[in-house]
Amino acid sequence: MADGSIGLWTVPLAVLGGAIRVSTPFLFVSLGECITERSGRINLGLEGTLVMGAMSAYGISYLSGSPWLGVLAAGLTGALFGALHAGICSLPRVNDIAVGIALMLFGTGLAFYLGKPLIEPTAARLPAIDFGWWSDIPQLRAALRINVLFLIGVALAPLLFWAFRTTRWGLLIRTAGESADAARAMGHSVLLIRLRATMAGGFLAGIGGSFLSLFYPGSWNEGLSSGQGITAVALVIFARWDPMLCLWASLAFGGAAALGPALQSVGVTSGYHLFNAAPYILTLLIMIITCSPKRTLSGAPAELSITR
Amino acid sequence: MRADPPIGVEAIAMTMRFGDFTALDNVELKVRPGSFHALLGENGAGKSTLVKCIMGYYHPTEGAILIGGRERAVHNPKDAHALGLGMVYQHFTLVPAMTVAENLVLARDHVPAVVDWTKERDELAFFLSRMPFQVPLNAKVADISAGERQKCEILKQLYLKRRFLILDEPTSVLTPGEADEVLGMLKAMVQAGDLTILMITHKFREVMAFADEVTILRRGKLAGRGPVTELTPDDMARMMIGAEQLTVQPARTGEAGTIRLELDSICARDDAGEIAVSDLSLAVRAGEIVGIAGVSGNGQRQLVEVLAGQREADSGAIRVSGEAYHAEREEMRRHKMSLLPEEPLKNACVGGMSVADNIALREFDRAPFARSSWWLSRTAFRDNAKQKIARYKIKTRTPETPIAALSGGNVQRAVLARELGHDVEVLVAANPCFGLDFAAVAQIHAEIMAARNRGAAVLLVSEDLDELLELSDRLVVMFHGRLVYETRASDADLTEIGRHMAGH
Numbered sequence: 001m002a003d004g005s006i007g008l009w010t011v012p013l014a015v016l017g018g019a020i021r022v023s024t025p026f027l028f029v030s031l032g033e034c035i036t037e038r039s040g041r042i043n044l045g046l047e048g049t050l051v052m053g054a055m056s057a058y059g060i061s062y063l064s065g066s067p068w069l070g071v072l073a074a075g076l077t078g079a080l081f082g083a084l085h086a087g088i089c090s091l092p093r094v095n096d097i098a099v100g101i102a103l104m105l106f107g108t109g110l111a112f113y114l115g116k117p118l119i120e121p122t123a124a125r126l127p128a129i130d131f132g133w134w135s136d137i138p139q140l141r142a143a144l145r146i147n148v149l150f151l152i153g154v155a156l157a158p159l160l161f162w163a164f165r166t167t168r169w170g171l172l173i174r175t176a177g178e179s180a181d182a183a184r185a186m187g188h189s190v191l192l193i194r195l196r197a198t199m200a201g202g203f204l205a206g207i208g209g210s211f212l213s214l215f216y217p218g219s220w221n222e223g224l225s226s227g228q229g230i231t232a233v234a235l236v237i238f239a240r241w242d243p244m245l246c247l248w249a250s251l252a253f254g255g256a257a258a259l260g261p262a263l264q265s266v267g268v269t270s271g272y273h274l275f276n277a278a279p280y281i282l283t284l285l286i287m288i289i290t291c292s293p294k295r296t297l298s299g300a301p302a303e304l305s306i307t308r
Numbered sequence: 309m310r311a312d313p314p315i316g317v318e319a320i321a322m323t324m325r326f327g328d329f330t331a332l333d334n335v336e337l338k339v340r341p342g343s344f345h346a347l348l349g350e351n352g353a354g355k356s357t358l359v360k361c362i363m364g365y366y367h368p369t370e371g372a373i374l375i376g377g378r379e380r381a382v383h384n385p386k387d388a389h390a391l392g393l394g395m396v397y398q399h400f401t402l403v404p405a406m407t408v409a410e411n412l413v414l415a416r417d418h419v420p421a422v423v424d425w426t427k428e429r430d431e432l433a434f435f436l437s438r439m440p441f442q443v444p445l446n447a448k449v450a451d452i453s454a455g456e457r458q459k460c461e462i463l464k465q466l467y468l469k470r471r472f473l474i475l476d477e478p479t480s481v482l483t484p485g486e487a488d489e490v491l492g493m494l495k496a497m498v499q500a501g502d503l504t505i506l507m508i509t510h511k512f513r514e515v516m517a518f519a520d521e522v523t524i525l526r527r528g529k530l531a532g533r534g535p536v537t538e539l540t541p542d543d544m545a546r547m548m549i550g551a552e553q554l555t556v557q558p559a560r561t562g563e564a565g566t567i568r569l570e571l572d573s574i575c576a577r578d579d580a581g582e583i584a585v586s587d588l589s590l591a592v593r594a595g596e597i598v599g600i601a602g603v604s605g606n607g608q609r610q611l612v613e614v615l616a617g618q619r620e621a622d623s624g625a626i627r628v629s630g631e632a633y634h635a636e637r638e639e640m641r642r643h644k645m646s647l648l649p650e651e652p653l654k655n656a657c658v659g660g661m662s663v664a665d666n667i668a669l670r671e672f673d674r675a676p677f678a679r680s681s682w683w684l685s686r687t688a689f690r691d692n693a694k695q696k697i698a699r700y701k702i703k704t705r706t707p708e709t710p711i712a713a714l715s716g717g718n719v720q721r722a723v724l725a726r727e728l729g730h731d732v733e734v735l736v737a738a739n740p741c742f743g744l745d746f747a748a749v750a751q752i753h754a755e756i757m758a759a760r761n762r763g764a765a766v767l768l769v770s771e772d773l774d775e776l777l778e779l780s781d782r783l784v785v786m787f788h789g790r791l792v793y794e795t796r797a798s799d800a801d802l803t804e805i806g807r808h809m810a811g812h
Contacts, residue, residue: 168419171406175414178403185401186415187386298580302405 018258048107078206
């Protein structure tokens with residue numbers, strides 16, 4: 001299998017391919033969470049939404065034969081979960097973080113329950129575009145087989161960046177997240193803005209889940225998500241709530257997650273589990289470097305329950 | 309150029325009840341079109357409730373609102389906006405993380421789905437060119453001064469073509485110079501027939517200088533009204549306070565002694581990591597009140613937090629009676645150090661704990677409150693609290709009531725009882741009277757003066773120049789984290805102080 005002629009180049013190539021493949025769910029969940037958090041709420045339930053999205057995408061794709069219907073179903077399931085989170089948080093004296101944790105457990109539990117019959121059958125998978133057709137090197141071709149969802153995600157980041165500055169919805173979301181009082185004084189319903197932002201966030205997280213079950217790894221089982229949902233939430237924090245930085249951070253995480261398998265493929269097996277932990281070590285390192293007890297996070301929406 | 313004349317607003321027989329509590333009792337307010345009207349009253353007199361009823365935030369229990377001479381139903385702020393009513397709030401409603409231009413465009417009733425920033429900026433620049441004051445359009449609101457923010461708030465209302473403006477304590481964050489500038493410009497617009505203004509305030513000086521008419525509320529009732537020319541500040545004060553007896557402030561006696569509190573080149577940062585206090589040195593002597601004047605946000609809060617032990621200084625040293633001081637409990641006790649921080653409920657109390665517990669917070673694990681420093685005696689807590697509650701006139705149902713349930717004035721009285729109820733050698737007070745009524749203010753001022761006369765070194769940080777001039781022996785001005793001016797309070801010049809507060 002391994003083409004000896006490219007030798008150690010296998011590692012950066014595999015990391016590149018991994019960055020693209022593994023980063024897609026990170027990207028969707030973090031962009032979704034970015035929208036939600038900019039409106040002033042944290043939805044920790046996106047891990048559950050991701051798994052629910054993966055399950056419903058797989059189920060619908062299997063039943064209808066169309067993976068794109070599956071993606072849509074995943075998005076709608078996610079939006080529904082977002083509405084549930086926002087709805088519960090609209091009640092007085094409800095903490096968004098506690099609700100998020102409850103929904104995280106509820107989402108994964110429900111997905112495993114409903115998804116039991118889906119472990120056996122094979123659903124139609126999402127197609128990939130072959131950007132490596134010009135190359136003879138199989139590793140390169142493998143790395144450049146890129147899923148359309150990844151491309152959509154990459155386009156979504158600058159679109160959101162632009163939307164936050166130049167559209168009415170972008171400005172309203174930021175207002176609700178930076179000063180609920182200001183939004184109310186202008187006669188806007190903060191709860192409604194946050195409901196829509198949380199639903200949009202859930203929609204994207206659901207789509208992130210559909211990538212897991214319909215492309216990579218591309219099957220439905222209970223070990224499908226290894227905490228991507230929750231990691232992506234953390235990712236938003238050190239991307240400083242900036243959609244473009246979310247994109248770069250997702251790619252960095254995807255690359256780090258691919259490091260372990262890549263090293264293994266060239267025969268570096270010692271410390272395999274250590275390399276697999278690379279994304280988490282990266283999280284810790286970035287957190288330690290960027291945080292200080294003497295000041296608050298810059299760029300954090302002022303209404304978030306962690307900054308208030 | 310302008311088509312719409314200013315409008316008048318009347319509130320007739322307004323009554324507003326929140327459960328058992330009557331916030332407004334049959335109040336009448338008549339603001340003539342094209343006039344500058346002042347609404348005067350103490351905290352809790354019902355001023356805010358009245359304007360919130362007019363703006364549609366509250367629905368009055370009884371009463372009617374006439375706008376432009378016709379009875380109107382105002383169900384929510386949007387209705388009020390549509391009728392040409394606008395309000396500038398005491399707490400800013402600008403979004404700090406956004407630019408001035410973004411804030412202005414966002415405030416419109418109809419924000420386009422996609423904003424064409426080039427076009428909007430041109431239109432805003434044109435709008436500003438016709439306005440009496442300017443603001444930097446592309447600056448983030450967080451980066452501009454409080455004075456500029458207040459101007460932005462007012463400009464926002466004018467940009468939205470509001471013809472009746474309600475201003476809630478608009479000058480509380482401004483220097484006297486800025487206040488006169490802003491109010492003078494508004495007065496000119498009123499006289500030109502562009503606007504009607506209703507200003508909530510408690511400053512007689514501003515009422516006398518700018519208002520045409522005044523309405524005075526006391527405890528939810530109409531206490532007086534009339535043209536300003538027919539009233540003196542004394543008349544208005546009597547209407548505001550009623551027959552209540554105020555604590556008499558003791559006379560200033562005794563001379564300053566040795567240096568008690570010494571700050572040596574203190575540097576500290578704010579929460580965002582920016583330098584807030586820079587190279588600040590100051591000495592306060594026994595039997596002396598040193599006042600720190602300054603517009604809010606010039607590092608006063610961070611300085612007090614360093615003294616209180618809530619914030620670590622980057623560098624510099626604090627000495628109390630010649631010994632190094634690190635804001636540790638043992639040191640505070642040894643040096644008889646007392647603190648009256650701003651927002652006492654947040655900075656000096658545990659809201660959910662009882663009044664008795666809060667009064668005992670400093671000494672709770674020592675005799676007589678505790679035996680062998682761990683066995684607490686509830687009786688001692690209660691007896692101490694009863695004694696202090698009587699002496700400091702704290703209005704609370706029982707000593708066991710959670711302190712958060714008390715009014716602002718009574719929370720501050722409880723803190724006063726704890727901090728000044730024993731010998732004091734050093735007292736640090738920050739905006740101790742902010743938002744309190746006359747009776748509480750008189751009592752707190754009297755206590756601070758009495759502490760000084762007993763030989764305490766007092767550092768008084770305040771945004772209220774009148775308070776500083778009344779209490780201080782010596783006055784310093786803080787600007788951008790530095791002390792930029794010092795004067796004896798007895799020969800202080802208000803204009804000079806205002807100039808330094810604004811950084812000129």
